[in-house]
Amino acid sequence: MNLSNKRKPSNDQVSELTTNRLSVYLRCLNQLESAGVDTISSQALAEQFHLNAAQIRKDLAYFGEFGVRGVGYYVKDLKRHLRHILGLDRKLRVAVMGAGNLGLALADYPGFRREGFEIVALFDIADAKIGDESRGGVPILDIKELKRLVRKEHVDIVVIAVPAESAQPVLDQVVAAGVRAVLNFSPGTLKVPPGVRLRNVDLTVSLESLSFYLAQGDVGPD
């Protein structure tokens, strides 16, 4: 349980694969907690959610000793630790660039709110949209207001859902406004300066990987 005599790993040496799994573990724990489970072993967790027990232990052990030998992990306890590690113990503020279909859908996506993210605004350049709001009540602002709003509302993370051709210029504005974490839904390679984290969700690549599977599978398994 002594976090203190364990060196806190400096952020970029933790693999993204590991941090992704931490999110997954947290979601599993939420379910277990709802189901009234108090403690769980890595073994049981792995079986229930199709994970690997050793990997769960390694991932967790990287951040501290959260388990109790002979017992397993206390669900509430581990949940609290994971929320802290993932930075979810404070409310994170998110803005969405682009009030098209996708931007509007993301702004109102219930999964974000449920995990404690707060969507503070949508941004667009179309006068027809500015001043309006999403169905869920997120206001649509002029992109010119971005810098001001980022400061005023302490925006932590920006989601980019603009057409491919404006993605890089919009990203540049986002970075200039002082945002250091960006989730991008536009296709193509974007460039960010060091110190800014860019994560891409590429819908086309995802669909094409399924297409590949079908194309190869159809060759026939003899």
Added chain:
Amino acid sequence: MNLSNKRKPSNDQVSELTTNRLSVYLRCLNQLESAGVDTISSQALAEQFHLNAAQIRKDLAYFGEFGVRGVGYYVKDLKRHLRHILGLDRKLRVAVMGAGNLGLALADYPGFRREGFEIVALFDIADAKIGDESRGGVPILDIKELKRLVRKEHVDIVVIAVPAESAQPVLDQVVAAGVRAVLNFSPGTLKVPPGVRLRNVDLTVSLESLSFYLAQGDVGPD
């Protein structure tokens, strides 16, 4: 250039990382073609799009010898090969489960059509939505019609954009209807039988990985 004396790799030994990159290469080639570029070396491709030249060559070499030594790759030619490998040389038919904000946005997502995917229908259980259509004109059908439509319209890929709690039952219906490739946007672990490919896009995990970065970064880089 002789594909024939090279063993065609059976589908599951190609890493997903590789096939994802093939999609990326294809997109780069599209841009180059638009820009009027005829041939490109792996080196130039890597520099222009921030990739690794050796990796490009390895990825491509896995499927055949598409390059010409001393010259590079013919853009049109390689594009054609990649489209074939990725199964994009035939029109792929897609259905979307869930006519909520996200489902509607995905059904009308221009990137899908641009790459040759055809969105044939949305499915929902809400009577109020059934019979209606998306802004882009994709009809919303009763989920009871799924099996019939998959057969009639030869649906290749299904996108799942339903609430988390109905994701598994909906997926089961999709699989029962004979679909073998699924792109899932619901959070949580879903199970599919062997022979069905499931790809997950987990929006919460993506946002949380950014939160992690901010949380760790804020500890201060001394």
Added chain:
DNA sequence: TTTTGTGAACTAGTTCACAGCT
């Protein structure tokens, strides 16, 4: 000469297996 295609070297990520704690 230029640039591919590819074995070899390296790096990263996963899984095993067990010492040691409760």
Added chain:
DNA sequence: AGCTGTGAACTAGTTCACAAAA
């Protein structure tokens, strides 16, 4: 006994570096 935390073994993925082809 039961289960964690972790070095060691293994597997996968990337990058290097160069022989061979155009």
